[in-house]
Amino acid sequence: xxxxxxxxxxxxxxxxxxxxxxxxxxxxxxxxxxxxxxxxxxxxxxxxxxxxxxxxxxxxxxxxxxxxxxxxxxxxxxxxxxxxxxxxxxxxxxxxxxxxxxxxxxxxxxxxxxxxxxxxxxxxxxxxxxxxxxxxxxxxxxxxxxxxxxxxxxxxxxxxxxxxxxxxxxxxxxxxxxxxxxxxxxxxxxxxxxx
DNA sequence: AACTGCGGGTCCA
DNA sequence: TGGACCCGCAGTT
Numbered sequence: 001x002x003x004x005x006x007x008x009x010x011x012x013x014x015x016x017x018x019x020x021x022x023x024x025x026x027x028x029x030x031x032x033x034x035x036x037x038x039x040x041x042x043x044x045x046x047x048x049x050x051x052x053x054x055x056x057x058x059x060x061x062x063x064x065x066x067x068x069x070x071x072x073x074x075x076x077x078x079x080x081x082x083x084x085x086x087x088x089x090x091x092x093x094x095x096x097x098x099x100x101x102x103x104x105x106x107x108x109x110x111x112x113x114x115x116x117x118x119x120x121x122x123x124x125x126x127x128x129x130x131x132x133x134x135x136x137x138x139x140x141x142x143x144x145x146x147x148x149x150x151x152x153x154x155x156x157x158x159x160x161x162x163x164x165x166x167x168x169x170x171x172x173x174x175x176x177x178x179x180x181x182x183x184x185x186x187x188x189x190x191x192x193x194x195x
Numbered sequence: 196a197a198c199t200g201c202g203g204g205t206c207c208a
Numbered sequence: 209t210g211g212a213c214c215c216g217c218a219g220t221t
Contacts, residue, residue: 045208060199061199062199068199071201071204105198107196107197107198107199108198109197110198190202
């Protein structure tokens with residue numbers, strides 16, 4: 001195993017991370033790097049990148065996918081696994097012709113609340129499509145800081161649509177808040193957001 | 196309130 | 209032994 005990385009070495013438009021041979025679990029990672037990868041928000045597949053330790057997005061271990069922290073009992077390597085995407089159970093079509101693809105809440109409790117809400121478009125139930133892209137289990141992302149570099153490795157191919165990016169979700173949340181503007185008691189009409 | 200990372204702990208192959 | 213996952217804690221946004 002672990003030779004899955006050799007796939008497309010041919011079209012070497014590849015990243016810095018893929019030009020080198022390394023694994024996130026290696027005792028020694030490549031040193032004295034002269035070049036880094038630009039941050040990749042939507043990684044997919046069995047890929048590796050090497051970011052600069054100065055890259056803000058890499059520092060925050062960001063991803064477009066909704067990734068939650070996973071305890072791997074290794075304080076050197078941060079591991080995250082994908083939560084999938086929240087869709088309308090009826091698969092309704094939005095006015096722009098697209099489908100609802102909400103970002104699953106990262107916090108367990110918040111996600112349970114989220115799943116009880118209804119589709120903001122057609123009021124059908126929401127459905128969480130779990131990620132099964134890594135041999136039946138969620139896609140995993142690994143982050144490891146070493147020297148002036150942040151090493152990133154992903155395992156698995158997402159088998160579901162993309163959720164809203166984090167920034168999109170935050171933008172929507174704050175716009176809803178602005179519209180409703182802190183309701184003290186609102187017994188009715190709290191199905192969309194906020195609580 | 197929700198996000199993020201940590202780490203103790205369980206279950207299972 | 210390692211991976212998936214649950215849970216609570218704590219600091220941050």
